[in-house]
Amino acid sequence: MAKITYIDHTGEERTLEAKNGETVMETAIKNSIPGIDADCGGACACATCHVYVDEAFMEKVGQPEDMEQSMLDFAENVQPNSRLSCQISVSDDLDGLRVTTPESQH
Amino acid sequence: MTHASYFTHKDVLVDLSTSENTVIIGGGQAAAQACASLRQFGYDGQITLIGDEPALPYQRPPLSKAYMKGDMDEARLYFKPEEWYRDNKVDLILNTRATSIDRSAREVALENGTRRPYDALILATGSRPRTLPVPGADLDHVYDLRDLADVEQIRPHMVEGRKLVIVGAGYIGLEAAAVARQLGLEVTVLEMADRVLARVTSPVMSEFYEAEHRAQGVNILTGARLERLTGDGSVQTAELADGTSLPADLVLVGIGILPNDDLAKAAGLACPNGIMTDRDARTNDPRIFAAGDCAARPLVHYGRQGRLESVHNAIEQGKLAAAAIMGKPRPMEDCPWFWSDQYDLKLQIAGLSQDYDQVVLRGDPKDRKFAAFYLRGGKLISVDAVNSAPEFLASKRLIMAGASLAPDTLSDTSLTMKEIAAAAA
Numbered sequence: 001m002a003k004i005t006y007i008d009h010t011g012e013e014r015t016l017e018a019k020n021g022e023t024v025m026e027t028a029i030k031n032s033i034p035g036i037d038a039d040c041g042g043a044c045a046c047a048t049c050h051v052y053v054d055e056a057f058m059e060k061v062g063q064p065e066d067m068e069q070s071m072l073d074f075a076e077n078v079q080p081n082s083r084l085s086c087q088i089s090v091s092d093d094l095d096g097l098r099v100t101t102p103e104s105q106h
Numbered sequence: 107m108t109h110a111s112y113f114t115h116k117d118v119l120v121d122l123s124t125s126e127n128t129v130i131i132g133g134g135q136a137a138a139q140a141c142a143s144l145r146q147f148g149y150d151g152q153i154t155l156i157g158d159e160p161a162l163p164y165q166r167p168p169l170s171k172a173y174m175k176g177d178m179d180e181a182r183l184y185f186k187p188e189e190w191y192r193d194n195k196v197d198l199i200l201n202t203r204a205t206s207i208d209r210s211a212r213e214v215a216l217e218n219g220t221r222r223p224y225d226a227l228i229l230a231t232g233s234r235p236r237t238l239p240v241p242g243a244d245l246d247h248v249y250d251l252r253d254l255a256d257v258e259q260i261r262p263h264m265v266e267g268r269k270l271v272i273v274g275a276g277y278i279g280l281e282a283a284a285v286a287r288q289l290g291l292e293v294t295v296l297e298m299a300d301r302v303l304a305r306v307t308s309p310v311m312s313e314f315y316e317a318e319h320r321a322q323g324v325n326i327l328t329g330a331r332l333e334r335l336t337g338d339g340s341v342q343t344a345e346l347a348d349g350t351s352l353p354a355d356l357v358l359v360g361i362g363i364l365p366n367d368d369l370a371k372a373a374g375l376a377c378p379n380g381i382m383t384d385r386d387a388r389t390n391d392p393r394i395f396a397a398g399d400c401a402a403r404p405l406v407h408y409g410r411q412g413r414l415e416s417v418h419n420a421i422e423q424g425k426l427a428a429a430a431i432m433g434k435p436r437p438m439e440d441c442p443w444f445w446s447d448q449y450d451l452k453l454q455i456a457g458l459s460q461d462y463d464q465v466v467l468r469g470d471p472k473d474r475k476f477a478a479f480y481l482r483g484g485k486l487i488s489v490d491a492v493n494s495a496p497e498f499l500a501s502k503r504l505i506m507a508g509a510s511l512a513p514d515t516l517s518d519t520s521l522t523m524k525e526i527a528a529a530a531a
Contacts, residue, residue, distance in 0.1 A: 022182070026182065030184075030190070032186075034146075037421075039418060040167075041165045043167065043445060044452070045452065046445075047495075067452065067493070067495060070495040070496050071499065073496060074496060074499035074500060074523075074524075106440075
């Protein structure tokens with residue numbers, strides 16, 4: 001289990017208990033976190049679950065793989081801490097993770 | 107565009123945003139999206155979702171991919187946990203079929219004899235597999251691949267060494283073939299046309315996927331006409347018209363789907379091939395909407411009306427219906443898109459390629475990373491991108507912009523897709 005805090009574009013924070021093995025995207029969708037669409041359900045096919053990872057967690061979260069990186073290259077408002085949340089798997093290590101969601105995925 | 111002229115109810119639209127009851131028939135992607143979007147847009151009335159399957163609304167794409175392979179729990183297929191429906195005051199009536207719509211009384215009748223009143227009704231009834239029109243199709247161990255229940259029945263047979271015959275080389279059939287090979291089954295795919303994926307893509311893509319499956323050990327028979335299935339209770343043999351006889355422990359049928367528009371037809375709604383809607387997912391009854399596989403919608407980037415069998419379409423029309431009910435501005439109508447996972451190949455498709463007059467390849471299929479662009483009159487209308495996300499994402503935007511591109515530019519891999527897209531803008 002890990003506590004994950006989702007911060008929306010207005011600055012509102014929502015902290016959730018995430019299950020190990022689920023993704024940061026799935027936890028968000030099941031709890032109706034605004035700003036994440038995740039149209040493809042986690043297949044890394046659509047780039048609509050873009051989030052910004054808190055700098056302090058960048059190392060623990062790790063680097064995107066090639067496919068994800070090339071999807072991110074075409075997302076809107078990409079930053080160095082951009083990730084697709086469907087590709088971040090929850091583990092105890094990520095307890096306390098903070099991610100910010102964009103206003104819109106399009 | 108000609109589709110708008112069909113509708114005559116524009117002057118009698120009613121405000122549904124403060125209505126008491128919205129009923130959704132169906133429990134798939136479009137239904138789940140409509141529920142979520144209605145609440146997100148502030149709908150305050152009762153929402154009732156009537157689904158004929160026992161499970162909570164779930165994602166279908168993994169059924170022929172990760173879930174079939176056993177890499178995913180059932181709970182991960184659900185769009186939302188059960189509490190979400192309770193917390194959001196969505197009345198879930200599962201495992202129950204809607205039997206008719208009374209448009210004058212504004213009621214839906216259910217098979218259990220009860221009736222549900224509606225102010226707004228969303229038909230998200232989906233589609234059903236075409237049935238195999240050959241003798242023996244009703245034998246045991248012959249399955250469609252559509253529902254969770256189908257996969258529950260199929261999975262125990264997905265065992266190393268078993269002999270699987272797949273009828274139909276569309277995306278579902280080929281995805282299932284990939285999973286089955288990875289699990290060690292002996293797989294034969296039968297396709298009536300002279301190439302795989304004949305209905306949905308170009309010869310160059312068909313050739314690539316055919317070679318890929320052959321290299322993975324799949325026996326692909328094109329131009330194959332299945333004559334009958336035989337067996338004693340359970341299927342044992344697939345017999346072809348040319349006399350070939352194939353041993354089979356298990357047969358999967360993936361020969362296309364048909365829209366579930368019977369309820370709508372019986373209620374007098376226009377259903378040429380699927381339930382006709384306008385751009386707001388509204389049918390020719392201003393209180394009734396249709397979304398997902400069952401609907402025939404305006405394809406705004408292509409100037410025609412048609413059905414789309416895809417996640418993108420289900421989500422978008424679910425949102426369009428919810429927005430129309432709430433009187434919100436129409437959400438973006440995206441370029442149609444699709445994906446298919448087979449082995450380590452991710453195919454991403456943007457647009458509809460049916461009417462192309464030119465194919466341009468970018469990259470070499472031998473590298474298992476390439477794209478086929480489809481042009482019509484110089485305009486980009488579609489792309490099939492294999493392990494090539496930039497080609498897919500850039501094309502989506504270019505197609506929506508109606509961009510014309512030179513074939514030499516598209517095929518020039520010394521230019522990035524970003525550079526190509528920027529130059530076209």
